[in-house]
Amino acid sequence: MKLIVLSSLLTGGLVAAQGLLSTLVGELQTDSPLGTISAPTLPGFLTNNPLPQGFPWGTKTANNTNYYDPPNTGVIRSYDFTISRATKAPDGYARSVMLVNGQFPGPTIEANWGDTIQVTVTNAISSPEEGTTLHWHGLLQKTSQWMDGVPGVQQCPIPPGKSFTYTFLADLYGTSWYHSHYSAQYADGVLGAMVIHGPNTVPYDIDIGPVMLSDWYHEEYFQLVEGVVGTNIADVAPTSDNNLINGHNNFACDPTDSTPCVSDAGIANFTFTPGKVHRLRLINAGAEGMQKFSIDGHNLTVIANDFVPIIPYDTQVVTLGIGQRTDVLVKGKTGNPGTYTMRASIASAPCSGSKNPDATANIFYNTKTENASTSTAWPAFLDSVANQCANDDLTKTVPWYPITPDLNPPVTETIEIDYQQNATGHYLWTMNNSTFRSDYNEPILLLSKMGNNSYPDSPEWNVYNFGSNSSIRIVINNHGALATLAHPMHLHGHNMFVLDVGTGTWDGTIVNEDNPQRRDVQILPANGYMVLQLTADNPGAWPLHCHIAWHVSAGLYVTVLERPADIANLNIPYIMAQTCRDWSAYTNSTVVDQIDSGL
Structure with a gap:
């Protein structure tokens, strides 16, 4: 209609x-409550389950418990998601998008730490049809390695007209998101927030909930990907048209463009209570843009990065690469404070690029009766937008619960990032001179389960078999062509130790070696390096990739194959093989136009 x-x-x-x-x-703006005055605040935890010692997680706290030792509440949180196409104009510019249950952003998943999350996904994508999957960003999947949701790595795609049920433990707590991992599909809207309630490190009064920051393109993802992996260098780095906060922002319509567009679609609105401490769950859910976040006149207290609570510190600006999350506390002003502006700006080139990089939202106190905001941005925010393409210094980000890595790991792998033209003239990213291409019909994890752990004739699979090594150190160097670009590097299945990051070449320094930063995404700076390490306690096939959608589409990806001897003993359920049979039947009669890496 x-x-x-x-x-x-x-x-x-x-x-x-x-x-x-x-x-x-x-009409379209009302699909998701996020960013509206009617958006509900979140509880401290969900109460419709047994509460030993008053909390779903019993006596476990952020101070006394290893985060990687989750409880098991025995409670199942069930969701039904349907992915389909529709027309939407989040910033006033109408375009075809993909939605989860008709919403953008999609419905927020909530659970308690230790609950089981069960999501049945129905693929109703049509005109044209596509496969799809959903990835549950940041969760470890230690008891369900096959549920990570990456096509060609842990599963076959869900064919059009079919459903697939994901079942996994909420094994970490904090803030994250889910998104399609099928090509760059999530850039068209297949994403939503995920909140896992757990022990608090610092008290607060009101949980405002997800604040999703996302660049936005007016062209559909498939057309953008065609340029990204094409032969014209001018098309390989698409520039976003706008920036959104919880799916909202205005856009200056071009009167010469015949596409329906209105310039006053509206910005997001939030309500603060004077004198109260508010928790905001910041998520960079974009495709390319490095986000800078700030609130005029308010300091931010950082309490968690990704799924890792950290020793709190104060700042006026938070940097988030694609896929990163930061939880902050903000104390409301007292008296009759008026209205303030929340800001999310895409960092300036060469960090990122956008035609309209600035998204704003209103922060009203108590009710939406105040005048429009006249507040001004912090100077530190403006300077960070213009000049800083990196996360905060590692010395600032100290995990609350200390864990010391193996300082002499049995294996170290060095990976060089480069940007090259292949023999047909197409531009692709490489890691150690190999670009990645997924085989949707042959997931790596399922092949490993059957004993296939070597790919000498398929270098484009980019599988690094680390055998039974107890810990793995990986040094990633960004010194090749286009080294002026930063990369938010994401590792699945782990909160990686970030031992060091910087410009130039790593000199062997480990920052805070007794308790280094842990998170699942870290910005690898331009002309620099990043040193990550993982404890090999999760046998599986784990993607390590740049989370910029256009970079992973063009092959900036490797698979960390961890403990394959133990993968052989995993009890992988029948549904995984059945979905591959369903996908094979679909592809026997339909040619899938896989023009990129597939992820």
Whole structure:
């Protein structure tokens, strides 16, 4: 119905289109409660389950418990997601998108630490049809390595018209998100927040919930990917059209563009209570843009990075690479403070690129009756947007619960990032001179389960078999072509130790060696290096990749094959093989147009 209305708008003249589209935009803007005054605050934990010692996690606290020793509440949190196409105009510019349950952002998943999350995903994508999967970003999947959701790595894609049920333990707590891992599909909207309630390190009064920051493109992802992996260097780094906070922002419509568009779609709104401490769960859910976050006139207290609570510190600006999350506490002003501006800006080139990098939201106190904000940005925020393409110094980010890595790991792998043209003239990213391409029909984990752990004739699979080594150190160097670009590097299945990061070449220094930073995404700086380490306690096939959608599409990816001898003993459920049979049946009659790495 909406597509028909838009077709009528295009033929009915620009003036009529503007008026009718205003109504349509209003309808589409109500799909998700995030960013609206009616958005619910979150509880300290979900109470519809047994509460030993008053909490779902019993006596476990952030101070006395290893995060990697989750409880098991025996409670199942069930969700049903349908992924489909629709027309939406989050910033006023109408375009075809993909939605989860008709929403952008998709529904927020909530659970308690130790609950089992069960999500049935139905693939209703049509016109054209596509496969799909969902990845549960940051969760370890130690008891369900096959549920990580990466096509061609742990599973076959969900074919059109079919459903797949993901079942996994909420094995960490804090803030994260889920997203499609099928090509760059999530750049069209297949994403949502994920909140796992757990012990607090610092008290607060009100949980505002997810604050999802995302660059936004007016062109569909497939067309963008065609340029990214193409032969024209001008198309390989698409520039976003806008920036969004919880799916909202205005856009200056071009009167010469016939696409229906309104310039006052509206910005996100939040409500603070004077004198109270608010928790904001910041998520960079974009495709490329490095985000800088700030609130005029308010300091931010950082309490967690990704799924790792850290010793709190104060700042006026938070940097988030793609996939990163930071939880902050913000104390509300007292008296009658008026209205303030929340800001998310995409960092300036060469960090990232956007035609409209600045997203704003209103922070009202108590009710939406105050005048529009006239607050001004912190100077530190403006300087960071213009000049800083890296996370905060590692010395600032000390995990609350200390864990010391093996300082003499049995294996160290060095990986060189480069950017090259292949024999057909297409531009691709490489890791150690090999670009990655997924085989949707032959997932690496399932091959390993059957004893296939070597790929000498398939270098594009980029599998690094680390055998039974107890810990693994990986040095990633960003010294090749286009080394002026930073990369948010993400490791699945682990909170990696970040031993050091910087420009130039690593000199062997380990920052805070007794208790280094741990997280699942870290920005690898331009012309620099990053040293990560993982304890090999999770047998599986784990992606290590740049989380910029366009970079992983163009092959910036390797698989860390961990403890394959133990993979052989995993009890992988029948549904994984059945989904591959379903996908094989689909591809026997339909040609899948896989133009990129597949991830």
